[in-house]
Amino acid sequence: MSYAVIWTPAALQLLAAVWQAAADRNAVAVAAHAVDLILELSPGTTGVVVFDTVREFTRPPLGIEFEVDDAARQVFVLAVWDTARGRPAPTGN
Numbered sequence: 887m888s889y890a891v892i893w894t895p896a897a898l899q900l901l902a903a904v905w906q907a908a909a910d911r912n913a914v915a916v917a918a919h920a921v922d923l924i925l926e927l928s929p930g931t932t933g934v935v936v937f938d939t940v941r942e943f944t945r946p947p948l949g950i951e952f953e954v955d956d957a958a959r960q961v962f963v964l965a966v967w968d969t970a971r972g973r974p975a976p977t978g979n
Contacts, residue, residue, distance in 0.1 A: 888926040889954070893963045897950075900966040904948065907968070917948040921963070929954045929961045944969050 893901070905914045924932055924945070929952070933943030940953050951965040967973050 889929050889959045889961045891922050891925045891961045897963040897966050904968045917945045920945050925961045
């Protein structure tokens with residue numbers, strides 16, 4: 887059974903900013919779609935744990951921070967960044 891992937895409003899705003907600034911907007915769209923597919927199937931083994939239940943994963947040109955709720959079978963994308971620019975300082979989501 888798959889997980890529901892939910893992009894928080896903050897993550898969607900960050901994704902839009904990355905997309906608008908990208909030289910290759912298609913690459914950003916393809917990476918965002920790939921992130922959705924990967925997180926739907928295996929969020930608990932994707933990326934690395936960065937704090938408690940928060941994980942980090944990169945699918946260039948995107949980096950994401952996400953949290954998994956196994957009981958509800960949901961994944962919350964909390965933050966997004968352009969991997970070429972590097973990960974911004976954590977904001978304490």
